[in-house]
Amino acid sequence: xxxxxxxxxxxxxxxxxxxxxxxxxxxxxxxxxxxxxxxxxxxxxxxxxxxxxxxxxxxxxxxxxxxxxxxxxxxxxxxxxxxxxxxxxxxxxxxxxxxxxxxxxxxxxxxxxxxxxxxxxxxxxxxxxxxxxxxxxxxxxxxxxxxxxxxxxxxxxxxxxxxxxxxxxxxxxxxxxxxxxxxxxxxxxxxxxxxxxxxxxxxxxxxxxxxxxxxxxxxxxxxxxxxxxxxxxxxxxxxxxxxxxxxxxxxxxxxxxxxxxxxxxxxxxxxxxxxxxxxxxxxxxxxxxxxxxxxxxxxxxxxxxxxxxxxxx
Numbered sequence: 001x002x003x004x005x006x007x008x009x010x011x012x013x014x015x016x017x018x019x020x021x022x023x024x025x026x027x028x029x030x031x032x033x034x035x036x037x038x039x040x041x042x043x044x045x046x047x048x049x050x051x052x053x054x055x056x057x058x059x060x061x062x063x064x065x066x067x068x069x070x071x072x073x074x075x076x077x078x079x080x081x082x083x084x085x086x087x088x089x090x091x092x093x094x095x096x097x098x099x100x101x102x103x104x105x106x107x108x109x110x111x112x113x114x115x116x117x118x119x120x121x122x123x124x125x126x127x128x129x130x131x132x133x134x135x136x137x138x139x140x141x142x143x144x145x146x147x148x149x150x151x152x153x154x155x156x157x158x159x160x161x162x163x164x165x166x167x168x169x170x171x172x173x174x175x176x177x178x179x180x181x182x183x184x185x186x187x188x189x190x191x192x193x194x195x196x197x198x199x200x201x202x203x204x205x206x207x208x209x210x211x212x213x214x215x216x217x218x219x220x221x222x223x224x225x226x227x228x229x230x231x232x233x234x235x236x237x238x239x240x241x242x243x244x245x246x247x248x249x250x251x252x253x254x255x256x257x258x259x260x261x262x263x264x265x266x267x268x269x270x271x272x273x274x275x276x277x278x279x280x281x282x283x284x285x286x287x288x289x290x291x292x293x294x295x296x297x298x299x300x301x302x303x304x305x306x307x308x309x310x311x312x313x
Contacts, residue, residue, distance in 0.1 A: 007085070007095055008085075012085075012089060012095065013084070014081055017081055017084060017230045017234075018226065018229075020263075021226065021229030021233050022046040022047055022050065022229060023046075024229060024233055024263065024267050025229050025232075026041065026043055026045060026046050027264065027267055027268075028267055028270065028271050028274075029041050029045070029046075031267075031268060032275060035271065035272065046229070049225075050222050050225070050226065053218060053219065053221050053222035054218070054219050054222050056218040056219075058217060058218040058219055058220050059215075061124060061215050064122055064124050064215065065122040068118060068119070069122055069215075069220075070220065072119035072122075072224075073115070073119070073216075073220045073221075073224045073227065075111060075115045076111070076112040076116070076119075076223070077226060077230065079109070079112055080108075080109075080112055080227045080230040081230060081234075082108050083234045083238075084233070084237060086101040086102075086104060086105045087105060087162055087237045087238055088163050088166040088241050088248060089237055089241070089256075089259050090247065090252065090255035090256040091252070091255055092163060092166045092170055092248045092249065093167075094162060097163035099160055100160045101160075101161055101163070102150070102154055102160045102161060102162050103160060106146075106150060109193065109234060109235060109238070110139070110143065112227055113136070113138075113139045113193065114136075116131075116132065116135045116202070116212045116213075117133075117135050117139075117212070118132075119132070119213075119216070119224070120135070120211065120212035120213070123212075123214070123215040123216075127209045127210070127211065127214040128211070128212055128214045130208050130211065131202045131211020131212035131213070132202075134201050134211065134282055135195070135202040135211075135212055137282060137286065138199060138201065138202065138282075140286075141192065141285055141286045141288075141289035141290065142193060142293070144289075144294060144297075145185050145188075145189055145289060145294045145296075146185070146186060146189035146190075146193070146297075148185075148297035148298060149181075149182035149183075149300050150182070151301070152182050152297070152304040153165060153179050153242050153243070153304060155304050155305060156168075156175065156178070156179075156304040156308050162241055165241070165242065166241055170248050170249050173245075175307070176244070178303055178307050179304070180243075181297075181300045182243065182300040183244075184296070185300065186242070186243065187239065187266070187273070188293055190232075190235045190236070190239065190270070191270055191273060192285070192289070193235060194228060194231060194270075196273075196274055197274040197277065197278075198274075198277040198278060198279050198280045198285075199279075199280065199285055201281070201282050201285060204279065236262075236263050236266040236267065237259075237263065239266055240259065240263065244262050244265075246258060246262070247259065247262075
């Protein structure tokens with residue numbers, strides 16, 4: 001029981017994810033600024049922003065549903081943290097694993113987006129409702145290609161367990177090269193899931209103030225932002241486990257160093273994407289995902305099925 005409590009609260013649970021999430025936010029903002037020829041924030045800025053919000057008062061609008069308004073940030077944070085326990089990070093086996101944990105992990109990473117929708121909808125603010133509807137609309141655009149491109153490597157490995165997938169690709173090291181289309185698709189889908197440029201339409205400050213989070217303040221807004229940071233770490237860890245299965249067979253210290261390098265690589269790609277592309281309109285985002293991203297995700301499934309039929313026994 002004490003071991004489980006240590007894993008949940010300290011490592012690789014809440015405290016580790018908070019620290020790594022804020023570090024990832026700093027690296028993302030710093031790279032984004034440097035790519036735009038700006039200085040960027042100091043290293044302690046994410047922590048300072050979090051502490052500033054925590055010290056402020058929580059204000060619940062008179063017309064809002066107080067129970068739903070207060071509960072949604074907690075659900076978002078809980079789901080983001082829980083998903084990490086089923087992902088192999090620096091070892092072949094995840095902390096908790098079973099056959100089917102891949103589906104559970106994708107389901108848990110879907111919950112935060114639903115909480116953004118419900119939190120904005122029950123805020124009853126016009127800006128919040130528009131942002132909430134946009135969040136839900138984006139979900140239907142990127143979630144299908146994300147699911148398809150994550151399931152494709154699972155078909156090749158013939159398992160629905162992330163740990164068994166990691167073991168398969170560790171034993172068949174060159175098979176990962178056939179999944180690079182899915183890797184690109186998953187990065188695009190993760191940008192949509194995290195609502196980052198060019199898919200920050202639900203939080204377009206020049207159009208709808210802060211979208212879903214317009215009416216949130218104080219500790220509730222801090223929890224929402226923390227859940228986004230943790231979701232970024234969890235999503236990047238999932239992509240690293242599925243598409244970059246390197247270093248999982250190494251000793252713990254070396255494997256952990258390789259894991260951090262993979263996270264940094266994925267964060268750098270997302271920062272570069274934010275710099276290169278401008279914000280899409282909602283119709284452009286949906287059209288882009290269904291007309292271009294989804295066919296490539298389907299192509300990844302076909303490639304994996306062909307490889308499985310030809311080489312995998």
